[in-house]
Amino acid sequence: MFSGIRRWGRFIKFEHTVFAMVGARTAAMAFNRLADWSIDQKNPRTAVRSTLVSKTTAYGTMAGGVLALVGGAWILNPLCLILSPIAVGIVFFYSLTKRFTWGSHGFLGLALGTAPVGAWLAVRGQFDSWVPIVLGTAVGLWVAGFDLIYALQDREFDREHGLKSFPAKFGEAAALRMA
Template identity: 30%
Template structure:
């Protein structure tokens, strides 16, 4: 049974206890690896809290549900598209579609079910925020193909994974785009660079297999300069977030709120060991805390 559990699952015991079909569906949507929906959810929180409307816990609850469902839907779609490639990579060969345990027809059905949950969340948003959310569909649909045509699929993921920032902000401040577009653009660009950094770390796990089967990634493109590259992306992210805070509120004290996140990102880079099989995954998962620290900074700046 254990050979049918994806190696980097975070809930091996829970997943292994499920009957085969529910276990495969849970794995297909990556319910056993919550780090993905945390990383999708945190930018939503940034947009909500930077908007300065307080805690907004009910809204955040809906956005969390949407993050879980749509991250799951994105993973199912990715596995359908990448089934043949996944079967040739050691870490992903045991995925339900790649291994043949789940048919593509059933996978499409599961994808539709998850999208219906996402639709329920979408209907809780204001019309302008709904339009912004729907604007990400093309980006999401194109993402699985980016690794075939560019060395920087992580850049595309950066645009996709941080879209919730724009959704959260627009729901609460639908008429403020003209007033604060510069701060919002800087925040979004910084978020995208953050994603490039942490997903490059994640891609370190598959460098050898990716090279053999022709999958492109920023980790392969950087070669022996991965640590320097990730440092550059993280530094640029912090710089753009600081710019966003300054454009939003010209207060030097507000910039201090970013110090914990900056220190945490510096720790990631300083302790990153690209040649250690376990280290990159641990550093990648550490970005759940980074997201929380940036969220706290956004709350301070937006609500102080």
Template identity: 35%
Template sequence: MRRPDKIIADASKQNWVDLYAPVAIQPYLKLSRIDRPIGTWLLLFPGLWSIALAAPVGEIPDLQLFILFGIGALVMRGAGCTLNDIADRDFDGQVERTRKRPLPSGQVTLMQAYLWLALQCFVGLLILIQFNLFAIFLGAASLILVAIYPFAKRFTYWPQFFLGLAFNYGALLGWAAVTGNLGSAPIIMYVGGIAWTLGYDTIYAHQDKEDDVLIGIKSTALKFGQNTKIWLMGFYAITVLALLASGYIVGLTAPFYTFMAGAAVHLIWQIRSLDIDDGDLCLLLFKSNKFFGTLVLIGIIGGKFVVPF
């Protein structure tokens, strides 16, 4: 049953959770941000990129790994968001965009949120143990980053950096799940992914900057202010160069560079279009990163199939 008064500010008015999900489970799905799926895509893409990057020449990526990473991204993004809402429950009620979230609005209790967090982590563990031993240990180490991020905004103007460390860990884990080791290509991709997150989440953070000042939390949006576009040019340049380098290392061919050119144009469009004082536009540009991720993925897969220059 749809309840317009319960729809969270940055969720689509047509999101399926509010339209179709049983009322009893809607608060839990919203704790996991399933009504706002863009975050799941942004977490998933680096893993898919890396799986595709590690695939043998002339072969499509491992579809079973794609499915496992998809489920893992859904539940671990949900777990991270639940932990974030637990940590921010006192702040969220003071911010217009977040005051309808399940905890500050009283739709779930703190104990219920902790139980939901535990369930999601358990499902994530079931996914992780499907991988090789090296990937299991590597994936388990990411929990440290997941635990740090929700508290980073309290002590640094760079919480987006900590988000980047966590959200792009799939660039390492995807390669490890395919090969059982790490190499320079996934590490460079990881660096590029961190820069990508610094860019898109700075754009996202501009929606909340006035509230953040009032309640005393930090972000790159506040740190960069009117210089945001200059910083974005730097972050997105690192992103593109790092992805190009990782593709070059593994010998990707012409389609990769063609699609990367399109992806770079998309990032330029984001910077040129940005108005840091237009919250709706910031949200639109943030969500548009799904197209960037898709272009990169198609380029990597295509780059495994065509004869080199």
């Protein structure tokens, strides 16, 4: 009986971890949609995005995502709750970086690289190993690399509209080498 209770407790922790992480992703995607609303309308690749939802829906989705992240963190442990505003700040900040740095791909890597660290803290409740840092770094570099490749399709648009991206500044060959 106690073994079953322990397993159920682990499932509940897993469930709340996923809840918080999906909340973070949802909030980040909605914030990105809002931050890039006018940019996306001008870009032929993303022009349809602004017709799929209203700004009101995007704001509500963002708020719901933040509540899910903070609520999940609150249930998990005090450290996750304390760090949840930092997580929100990181995932929101990425959306603004293309306005002032060609290193925005690295910020996306940072944002997604926090996921393994957050999952570790959700389960362990403390920093007690370098493992989550190594995993987070690996995820961050992987994401930054594929985002460099993904950004190639917007290279000319970014140049024309004054947006910063590594491919727009350094070109396709350099972006592929960096990726």
